[in-house]
Structures are given as C-alpha cells and as structure tokens.
Amino acid sequence: MNTSCIVLNGDFSYLCTVSWKRAINLVLAEKVKVLKYSNHVINCVEKAFKAPAVVALIKIVRMVYRHKVPYSKKNVLARDQQKCAYCGAKSKTLTIDHVIPRSRGGKTDFDNCVACCKKCNDLKAARTPREASMILLKRPFQPTISEFMRLKLKSSGVYQCLAEFGLY
Numbered sequence: 001m002n003t004s005c006i007v008l009n010g011d012f013s014y015l016c017t018v019s020w021k022r023a024i025n026l027v028l029a030e031k032v033k034v035l036k037y038s039n040h041v042i043n044c045v046e047k048a049f050k051a052p053a054v055v056a057l058i059k060i061v062r063m064v065y066r067h068k069v070p071y072s073k074k075n076v077l078a079r080d081q082q083k084c085a086y087c088g089a090k091s092k093t094l095t096i097d098h099v100i101p102r103s104r105g106g107k108t109d110f111d112n113c114v115a116c117c118k119k120c121n122d123l124k125a126a127r128t129p130r131e132a133s134m135i136l137l138k139r140p141f142q143p144t145i146s147e148f149m150r151l152k153l154k155s156s157g158v159y160q161c162l163a164e165f166g167l168y
C-alpha cells in the first residue's frame, strides 16, 4: 500500500514526498490543498477518511531548484539513467568515463563525465571519442536540482502520477 504523499510547490512543480501523516498535518495547518486522494483509508475515532496522495502548497516556496546537483559517481549514473553513454547498454556495473581523458586535462565534473560500460571504457581507453571513433549518444551536462528531480521521478513511477495532472 502506498502511504506516501507527493507535495507539489504552489506552481505545481515537484517538491518532495512525505508520509500521509505529515500530509494530513499540512492540510490541517492549511499549508496545502489536496489535489488527489489515495485509496488508503484511515480509520479514526470519529470517522474514516482517505489519505491524501498529492497535495500542493498554497504558497509558492522559492527554493533550490536552480541549484546545481553536486558531482558524484552516483549522480552521474542517475543523470545518465544507468545507461552507457556510448552504447546505451543498461548495466549495474557501470563505470565513469572522462570524455576528455584526465591525462589531457579533462575535468572530473558533470560536463566531462558520463556513465560507461566496462566494454566501452576498455575500448575508448585514454582517447577522446573522436580518436576512438565512438559516438556519445548524449552530451554530458550539469543537471540542476529540478532536472534531477524530473529524472528521478521518471524512474520512480511518480512521474506517471504527475503526468495525469499535466504537470510534467
């Protein structure tokens, strides 16, 4: 049973997920309005009611959306959706490839690092994609928190729920 609740910002962008208890507290405090109820029925002393599934803040909270996601291997793999940037293979044992090799001054950051399967990494070695005749399926980029959230949502299935509201 899904007992968590999606909290949207006042502009309907995704903010976070909270427990249904926290969501009800937010409703009672008149901080949020309920957009969708879940099928999870809560039995109280006085009556039974449905837990909120999606709520939106009444006020818009300006926050960290435009901030950059910090660099880490885990975050590069999440950005690239656990797929090799050269062959597109999905793998649990992906490594990080420096598009411009470190030996040539390539930096360890989101703009120069991609998820890469072992096979492609061995093939590319300390060369640029051009030298190795390999094609990057997608240019690496520095994600912001909001882009990252979107990617995470897509993989978590919450995305579909939000798409129902025309939010993404």
Ligand SMILES: [Zn+2]
Pocket: 084, 085, 086, 087, 088, 089, 116, 117, 118, 119, 120, 121
């Ligand atoms: Zn590959």
